[in-house]
Amino acid sequence: MVDFIQNTLDGIALGSAYALLALGFTLIFGVMGRLNIAYGPCIMIGVFAGAGVYSDLTQSIVMIFVATLAGTILASAYVERVSFAAIRADAALASMVSTFAVWMQLEEIVAHLFPARTYAFKELGHLSLIEAGPFFLRQESLFMLLVTLAVLLGLALVLGRSHFGLELRALTDSRRAAIISGINVRRIIFLTFLLAAMIGGVAGFMIAMSDGQVTPKFGLWATMKGLVAMVIGGLASLRGAVLGGMLLGIIEAQAQWYFGASVREILVYAILFAALILLPRGILGGPHTVWRS
């Protein structure tokens, strides 16, 4: 039982990063009704920008964070312009194929600019363990959890209290109602992409700091984790994205402990298949699911 609880604690910390990735996917899916599978590669651009600053310019954690965020935002703005704004609203498949093409393009850019493939990223440092009876938590896990909670709180405030949040929720609910209400839909979509990019940038920064290195596989990894968490939690549900991310983290931590790392991924995707069959809209997914703070 001690092991199970310990794994759950570890899983929640890991899942907090997954939750942020899923939130980014969900925000974009909510307003567009389309998948942006280049979301992970955009974050990859950000973490490589951070790694570049770290290796060539400065070890300042603030500057590395700014570079990671800026890289993710710029890449996301590019995806929005090329794969969404430029493609008709009723051409969802064309849009998704376009994001796949952009994914390949971004990976190639990274491969050219960072030929060594694996680059060091600023680590949090040697942090001690926090002990509570038989349980312990790494300080970096606690840091990830706290940052995630801060992001969630900020997002709840933006969505619940600001006019932009109101417009975003209306657009997620009904595109036609949003247009008739006088919303500049293109502007809200663009801002939503930037918001998702900021959340993804924070997630990428935390994950890269936790790993201490980045590789071009980061894009694939982030896309898969974010998508799986979104599908498990519920399409277009921001609460579902958080729940899906946490569940995914817990399942991975338990699977790794009891069955080993190789079985972990197999189990995760088996659960994804089961979720798709049994709960095709996810645990909290519904026709009109948006976060209410």
Place this chain on the structure above:
Amino acid sequence: MIDVSNLSVRFGKIRAVQDASFTLSCGQLMTIVGLNGSGKTSLANAVNGLIPIAGGKIEIDRVDVTKSPFHQRGPIALVPEGRVLAPSLSIHETLRLGGGRISRSEFLQRSNSVLSLFPELGERLDQKAGSLSGGEASLLSFARALMRAPKYLVLDEPTLGLSPAATKRVFETIADLRNLGLGILLIEQNLQLAISGSDLFYLMRDGRLSGCHDAFAASSPRQIENLLFKTEG
């Protein structure tokens, strides 16, 4: 004044609206009647910039808005067919959305003014739009449009699917709004109610507006029905 000249809308090879022209001034109620599929909703959507047009020109208060999207069309608002609300938003949030990015004091002023027309909405501001009855949703759709502080209002079959009592309430509201000085373009199938309070009415057949009629000169809805169902000679 809304000045529409030679407006045409096409969906592929289908001509939904052909060379429609009319003018609507503040304080006027203009009604367009026509059968299903005659192009009325396409005309309403085109005037509001919700669909692309194939030709023609639209001016609002002498400003050419032909190529402007709805959010840049200035003092015009739409109450669409079927209400079209964001179901998870409350009545209060729907009004905030309709008001756009205005100051808090401006919002309070507008919402008080609008809710005085729809007191039943003011009693349940936290209720979700998706849980309202058809009649209530129709009133909220009205209220949302009025939160834009428009000078012109386009109403696309606002009584569709409503009970007789709710229909009467909607027409009372239309009369109130006209008396407040709004120019109203009403698209309606209920002939009796449509012509009773109108200043002007048009018939629409096969995408064409068949001339401007003086509503007071129309002796009966029966005559209009005859015009509507008249076969091409």
